[in-house]
Amino acid sequence: MEIKEDGVCYHETKFIDEHGLIRSTKVPVVQQLALSGLKDLPNRFISVSQDHPVVSSSILDASRAFPTVDVAQLGRTQELVKLASVAQEWGLFLVINHGIEDSVLHGVEDVVRGFFGLSLEEKKSSVGTYMDVDNLGYGQNFVRSEEEPLGWIDRLAMKAAPSEASEGLLVWPRNPANFRQVMEQYAEEARKVCNHLLEALAESLSLEKHVFLENFDSENSEIKVRVNYYPPCPRPDLALGQHPHSDASALTLLMQFGATGGLQVLKDAKWFTVPWPENTLLVSVGDLMEIMSNGRVKSPWHRVATLADVERFSVALFYNPPSQAEIEPVEGEGPSDESYKKVVVGEYVRNSYKYSLPVDKQPMMNFAKN
Numbered sequence: 001m002e003i004k005e006d007g008v009c010y011h012e013t014k015f016i017d018e019h020g021l022i023r024s025t026k027v028p029v030v031q032q033l034a035l036s037g038l039k040d041l042p043n044r045f046i047s048v049s050q051d052h053p054v055v056s057s058s059i060l061d062a063s064r065a066f067p068t069v070d071v072a073q074l075g076r077t078q079e080l081v082k083l084a085s086v087a088q089e090w091g092l093f094l095v096i097n098h099g100i101e102d103s104v105l106h107g108v109e110d111v112v113r114g115f116f117g118l119s120l121e122e123k124k125s126s127v128g129t130y131m132d133v134d135n136l137g138y139g140q141n142f143v144r145s146e147e148e149p150l151g152w153i154d155r156l157a158m159k160a161a162p163s164e165a166s167e168g169l170l171v172w173p174r175n176p177a178n179f180r181q182v183m184e185q186y187a188e189e190a191r192k193v194c195n196h197l198l199e200a201l202a203e204s205l206s207l208e209k210h211v212f213l214e215n216f217d218s219e220n221s222e223i224k225v226r227v228n229y230y231p232p233c234p235r236p237d238l239a240l241g242q243h244p245h246s247d248a249s250a251l252t253l254l255m256q257f258g259a260t261g262g263l264q265v266l267k268d269a270k271w272f273t274v275p276w277p278e279n280t281l282l283v284s285v286g287d288l289m290e291i292m293s294n295g296r297v298k299s300p301w302h303r304v305a306t307l308a309d310v311e312r313f314s315v316a317l318f319y320n321p322p323s324q325a326e327i328e329p330v331e332g333e334g335p336s337d338e339s340y341k342k343v344v345v346g347e348y349v350r351n352s353y354k355y356s357l358p359v360d361k362q363p364m365m366n367f368a369k370n
């Protein structure tokens, strides 16, 4: 629900405080703030500390192109070696020849732009807002307190699988009318790509091909889609679109449109802008993959910078084993400097949502350690 005060529109949201009590709060609708043409950043969005200056992020050395994995070539050793190396070095990689038709990707872009192009009233009557662990519907990303800095973002989140995941909830926008159909088609295509990558990743790490994929099943595996909308920001030097986090997924498949240059990844204590060209899909290793691989690949710690004059959209598709499934770190040869234990997927995910702006992922990952 949105409320209007002093000309500012708010999402009304709830969070669980440190005593476990449900509290209500309101956070500005960022798109409306941006449309109002404001010149200063409201205090609540100032999030940049000295250790994380947005402006000093390094760009990859131009002489070294960011590796792109050719999915159609993953039957070849050479491509598997590349996959292992980029997954281990960065935890994220670009994919080409993934088999998802351009028309499907353009369809996603059209319905997403269509939704965010609606007036606030139309958006609100099109879809609900839910405060639960999955933070579904239209609103801000997780709000966990009244004090924490907010991200310069509005989001729309839904579960495309399992099929009964959003029964009884209005999480699929009714406008544009084809939103759900287009997104579900994309999700099914994305599932195929992710399944293929799960096998290839296992092989690339010299593990038995099915070790990761066997944790998934076509009925109950979970596909959560989060559409991120980052309006132009008056002070990109002071705000973030998303605060640093790792994804509590097995794999995340990302598309972006409107602009590039938002996603940054932490490596060797430096923030790098991911050289992610338009019309390319990006895959990120999630925490669950780090656990399943016993640390052979690691989920990257990443954040989203804001941009001054352009709007940017991204669609993050989180692919997970069924919520009730237990995942276990693989055994076998190969480098592994971690010792994870068996965890129930849904318990890991729920626990990871508890933390308010953590400085690194250890508190979340420790849940899966002895």
Ligand SMILES: O=C(O)CCC(=O)C(=O)O
Pocket: 226, 228, 242, 247, 254, 256, 262, 263, 302, 304, 313, 314, 316
């Ligand atoms: O917007 C992006 O590029 C990244 C989004 C992201 O990290 C997320 O939604 O988890």
Ligand SMILES: [Fe+2]
Pocket: 245, 246, 247, 302, 316
């Ligand atoms: Fe993320």
